[in-house]
Amino acid sequence: MNEQQLHAKLLASGLPGIGELDTSARDPFVRVDAGSIVAVLTFLRDDHDCRMEMLHNLTAVERPDAIELVYHVCSLARHHALTVKLSCPRPDGGNHDTWIPEVPSVAGVYSAANWHEREQWDLLGVRFAGHPDHRRILLPEEWIGHPLRKDYVYPTWHDGIPLELDAIPLYEPGGGQAAAEAAAASAAGAAGAAAKAPRKAGEPLFQPPAPLSTRPLAPGGKTTDTPASELGSH
Amino acid sequence: MFLSYHAVLVFLITGMAMVCTPMILGVLFRPRNPYPAKTMAYECAEDPVGDAQIRFDMRFYSAALIFIIFDVEIAFMFPWALVFQGFHDRWLALAEGVAFIAILFLGLVYVWVKGDVDWVKTFRHRRRVQG
Amino acid sequence: MGILNNALPDIAPVRAVDAAVGWGRGSSLWPMTFGIACCAIEMMAVYAATFDLDRFGAGVPRATPRQSDLIIVPGTVNAKMAVRVRRLWDQMAEPRYVIAMGACVCGGGPYVKWGYNTVKGVHKIIPVDIFVPGCPPRPEALMDGILKLRENVTREAVFARREATARILDARGG
Numbered sequence: 001m002n003e004q005q006l007h008a009k010l011l012a013s014g015l016p017g018i019g020e021l022d023t024s025a026r027d028p029f030v031r032v033d034a035g036s037i038v039a040v041l042t043f044l045r046d047d048h049d050c051r052m053e054m055l056h057n058l059t060a061v062e063r064p065d066a067i068e069l070v071y072h073v074c075s076l077a078r079h080h081a082l083t084v085k086l087s088c089p090r091p092d093g094g095n096h097d098t099w100i101p102e103v104p105s106v107a108g109v110y111s112a113a114n115w116h117e118r119e120q121w122d123l124l125g126v127r128f129a130g131h132p133d134h135r136r137i138l139l140p141e142e143w144i145g146h147p148l149r150k151d152y153v154y155p156t157w158h159d160g161i162p163l164e165l166d167a168i169p170l171y172e173p174g175g176g177q178a179a180a181e182a183a184a185a186s187a188a189g190a191a192g193a194a195a196k197a198p199r200k201a202g203e204p205l206f207q208p209p210a211p212l213s214t215r216p217l218a219p220g221g222k223t224t225d226t227p228a229s230e231l232g233s234h
Numbered sequence: 235m236f237l238s239y240h241a242v243l244v245f246l247i248t249g250m251a252m253v254c255t256p257m258i259l260g261v262l263f264r265p266r267n268p269y270p271a272k273t274m275a276y277e278c279a280e281d282p283v284g285d286a287q288i289r290f291d292m293r294f295y296s297a298a299l300i301f302i303i304f305d306v307e308i309a310f311m312f313p314w315a316l317v318f319q320g321f322h323d324r325w326l327a328l329a330e331g332v333a334f335i336a337i338l339f340l341g342l343v344y345v346w347v348k349g350d351v352d353w354v355k356t357f358r359h360r361r362r363v364q365g
Numbered sequence: 366m367g368i369l370n371n372a373l374p375d376i377a378p379v380r381a382v383d384a385a386v387g388w389g390r391g392s393s394l395w396p397m398t399f400g401i402a403c404c405a406i407e408m409m410a411v412y413a414a415t416f417d418l419d420r421f422g423a424g425v426p427r428a429t430p431r432q433s434d435l436i437i438v439p440g441t442v443n444a445k446m447a448v449r450v451r452r453l454w455d456q457m458a459e460p461r462y463v464i465a466m467g468a469c470v471c472g473g474g475p476y477v478k479w480g481y482n483t484v485k486g487v488h489k490i491i492p493v494d495i496f497v498p499g500c501p502p503r504p505e506a507l508m509d510g511i512l513k514l515r516e517n518v519t520r521e522a523v524f525a526r527r528e529a530t531a532r533i534l535d536a537r538g539g
Binding site: 139140143147152154155158159160161162163164165 | 444445447448451473477478481482483484485489490
């Protein structure tokens with residue numbers, strides 16, 4: 001059955017909230033309302049002619065006016081596939097900090113949806129009502145924010161680990177006492193020092209760099225006020 | 235009185251010196267820099283959870299026991315061979331050695347039949363043990 | 366710190382002992398089996414038959430940091446992993462050395478601009494002795510890095526207190 005026939009079957013099933021078949025894309029897709037997504041996918045899975053037993057992708061797309069959830073279902077028995085899309089319109093002023101769209105979870109219909117929905121919660125901040133295990137899957141549990149949103153602000157540190165690209169050069173070109181001191185104190189200096197001035201065996205090889213807020217910056221380097229968390233304090 | 239054992243004394247002193255010298259040299263030479271992050275229990279770099287002392291399976295003990303018995307038996311074969319080398323009655327010496335091995339061999343047969351040399355007891359042995 | 370480390374004067378007999386100890390340490394750099402991402406494949410290739418690392422004495426990878434004196438960090442270090450990398454380095458016994466293998470580990474690699482989760486270079490969390498760039502570096506490149514580290518380790522002053530070291534140590538306060 002091609003997509004037109006599948007769409008006709010869906011319309012004939014009498015389920016509410018089924019939209020038009022959009023053939024503009026390479027994979028023709030059907031727009032469905034959020035309230036009937038579970039019923040539509042259950043119908044597609046259980047109907048004898050459709051037999052879409054496999055959800056092989058569940059993803060989301062952030063657009064300026066909405067977040068779209070995309071469900072790719074396919075049938076291994078009948079050799080056909082269909083794409084179902086669900087659109088969550090963005091409210092006025094809805095951005096990364098204020099807007100978390102919520103849709104029903106299809107983890108009960110397809111067990112593959114379990115982890116895919118966790119991924120969408122983790123990276124795009126889409127809530128799934130009724131999901132059995134609603135937590136982050138890729139990022140650390142205590143991560144704040146949903147990184148794949150277009151207005152996400154990249155953090156500079158996490159759990160004491162610096163995440164930003166340093167604006168501070170690792171060595172000062174030219175010689176001098178300050179350069180020697182800085183070279184001895186920084187990581188690259190440890191590599192050079194091992195070859196030229198051997199370190200005292202047993203002494204910690206590395207004096208951890210000072211927190212970002214107190215280090216001297218290179219000209220043009222950006223500053224961040226990071227809460228200081230000392231690395232390797234021993 | 236014990237002068238004929240002078241070789242043993244030299245051996246004893248040398249052995250103890252060979253053990254103690256690397257230990258003392260190590261204390262002098264090795265770096266020592268303990269700090270809490272270094273001395274915490276290693277659990278693949280995660281925070282350690284649970285007890286460090288766990289209950290062991292009994293099979294380790296029985297396997298080790300069987301090994302020790304036969305290892306000591308082999309160890310006894312060497313002095314037996316040396317001591318009875320020029321013995322006046324060769325057949326008596328051989329019979330004594332064979333008897334020693336035979337007694338322990340009966341023990342091996344028992345352990346084998348009971349299934350204790352298998353790590354996982356098969357159904358055949360399990361039925362016999364339980365029946 | 367051992368009693369005699371960096372405590373003896375820089376005279377020829379002490380240097381000879383240092384050379385012997387350095388030769389021993391350099392010829393038996395035992396790395397830790399620690400692979401994070403794609404560079405680990407090339408690291409495994411170095412251990413394996415074609416580029417055999419065992420002929421340099423470094424082919425005995427230990428599973429635990431307690432028994433290893435070299436940690437090769439291959440592969441992107443995420444925030445989640447960085448905590449563990451730091452802890453593993455902490456749990457190694459001195460003398461310990463670090464080789465940063467791969468572009469991600471040397472300075473962020475392909476994730477340097479848009480990686481929200483990656484540490485741009487493992488030198489931000491642990492001190493690195495040798496940087497081996499590449500994406501991934503060829504096994505010969507990693508072997509070159511290990512041999513350079515071996516040179517450094519061989520020339521390290523274990524008992525001698527050399528002038529340059531003394532100046533740095535005095536500046537740090539001993």
